[in-house]
Amino acid sequence: MAAPDLFGILDVVKKLTPPADMGTAHVDGFSWARNGLSYGDSTKLTADDWNRIIANLRVVLIASGVDLATLDPADPALLQTVLQLYLGAAVTDILSGVDVGGYGMMAKAIYDANNDGLIDIDHGGTGASSLVDAADNLSAMSTDMASGATTDLGDATGINVRITGTDAISSFGSAPNGAIRRLTFAAALTLTHNATSMILIGGADLATEAGDTAWVQSLGSGNWRMLGFFRASGAPLSSILRQGSNPLPTAEGDIRWDTDDNVIVVGDGAGQKLFLAAPAGLVAGDLLYATGPKVLARVPKGTARRTLRMNAAATAPEYGGGNGLPDAVLEDQKASGVSGGSSAPGNGAWAVHILNTKVRDPYNLMALASNVFTPANDGQVEWQVVGYGTELQVRLFDVTAGAEVGIGMGAGGNTSPDTGCIAVGGAMVIGGHAYRLEWRTSHTHANGLGLAFGFGSIEVYARLKYWGDA
Structure with a gap:
């Protein structure tokens, strides 16, 4: 016996067989009840009308490629199966060339264009079969985007974007609210801050450098x-x-920028550490000194032999001469046992004192010839001259200018018995001028310019020291 046809979809019918337990609502020539369990609650539909509906449905199914011969007329879920096959055939028609094989493959037909069992990224999937591969696929690298006033990240083909070019960027275009882009800058350019549309870190324009990276998020609009x-x-x-x-941070390692003094201040527990800007023009050998709590100034390195001292106003250090060892020392030296000489040449008139030996001149700042010395630079001299058995006065004479420039403190030595004395003095000198020491007395004594001791060492009867200012 042939299986009952529950709906008449598979063949033209004269009389419909109702589903199980629906017989009480059935009358020959009419459909089984759709809205109730009794004839009175049924929607009356003649066999001709029903056959017409089924005929139209068959036409649609066959036209869509559904093979009715594969179906079971007695399948209680026949109508559901028919609809699934129809929908699958319809999708196959829409996606030309895709073999879906039925309703169960509809999702695959829509999202698995490669027919490899994996949902493609372009269709909302990851195109991967593992979490790691899925994450990698979703982090795809975009094609490079050239910088411009508007660099539209909404057009990126991946969330990782390399931006080329050096044009300033003032807009990232449009992307869905919440969209993330990871950016790498291939060259230096300027990102222009805007408090609404281009909110940058620090609230100010930002200059990029090649290789810098950034994370940005769309806020929509x-x-x-x-x-x-x-x-x-x-x-x-x-x-x-x-x-x-x-700023005066005290927290350990807290860093602040002092905008008034251009200084970085770092917290150091209860105090601060200051990192001060170096003065312009700083070179090796310069010294730094503070002109304020947060300001450094530069003292240019001094030349050889100069000493560090405070300036005349006592406001800053400076290099100068006149301190420390003399730059040059000249003496009147004679052999052991040879006296300084008679005082007769200077009895009542100025006479030139002998200076015959350079004891010190490491920087070659002093010329000496025929008892006349010439300093290379401006400076100061001091002298000591020995006398014996007579009074003694010594002066410094500027040979170049033809004038006395300094006179020292006189000294007195007695006769009967004879006694010695030392005349001392000092004066300023001009670099390049020639000078000599001169002396005078009112007595003549054979050893008036110094008594020899004869102990075996040299005898010294006059000494002149020189300090240069530069």
């Missing part, structure tokens, strides 16, 4: 916020330092 910025060099952004006119 063409607005973007920078979530992070990282220098390729590893250096921090100066704009992220907290700023103030007189």
Whole structure:
């Protein structure tokens, strides 16, 4: 006996067989009840009308490629199966060339264009069969994007974007609210801050360098916020330092920027460490000194033999001469046992004193010839001259100018018995001028310019010291 046809879909019918337990609602020539369990609650539909509906349905199914011969007329879920096959055939028709094989493959037909069992990224999947591969696929690298006033990240083909070019960027275009982009800058350019549409770290324009990276997030409506910025060099952004006119952090390692003094201040427990800007023109050998609590100034390195001292106003250090060892020392030296000489030449008139030996002149600043010395630079001299058995006065004479430039303190020596004395003095000298020491007395004594001891060492009867100012 042939299986009952529950709906008449598979063949033209004259009389319909109702599903199980629906016989009480059935009358020959009419459909089984759709809205109730009794004839009175049924929708009356003649066999001709029903056959017409079924005929139209068969036409649609056959036209869509559904093979009715494969179906079971007695399948209680026949109508459901027919609809599934129809929908699958319809999708196959829409996606030309895709073999879906039935309703169970409809999702695959829509999302698995490669027919490899994996949902493609372009269709909302990951195109991967593992979590790691899925994450890698979703982090795809975009094609490079050239910088411009508007660099539209909404057009990126991946969330990782390399931006080329050096044009300033003032907009990242439009992307869905919450969209993330990881950026790498191939060259130096400027990102222009905007408090609404281009919110950058630090609230100010940001200059990129080649290799720098950034995270940005779309806020929707063409607005973007920078979530992070990282220098390729590893250096921090100066704009992220907290700023103030007189910051005094105490927390260990807390860094602030003193905008008034251009100084970095780092907290050091209860105090601070200051990192001060170097003065312009600083070179090797220069010295630094403080002109204020947070300001350094430069003392240019001094030349050879100059000493460090405080200036005349006592406001800053400087290099100068006149301190420390003399730059040159001249003496009147004679052999052991040879006296300084008679005082007769200077009895009542000025006479030239002998200076015949350079004891010190490491920088070659003093010329000496025929008892006349010539300093290379301006400076100061001091002298000591020995006398014996007579009074003695000594002066410095500028041969070049033809004038006395300094006279020392006189000294007195007695006769009967004879006694010695030392005349001392000092004066300023001019570099390049020739000078000599002159002496005078009112007595003549055979050893008036110094008594010899004869102990075996040289005898010294006059000494002149020189300090140059430069």
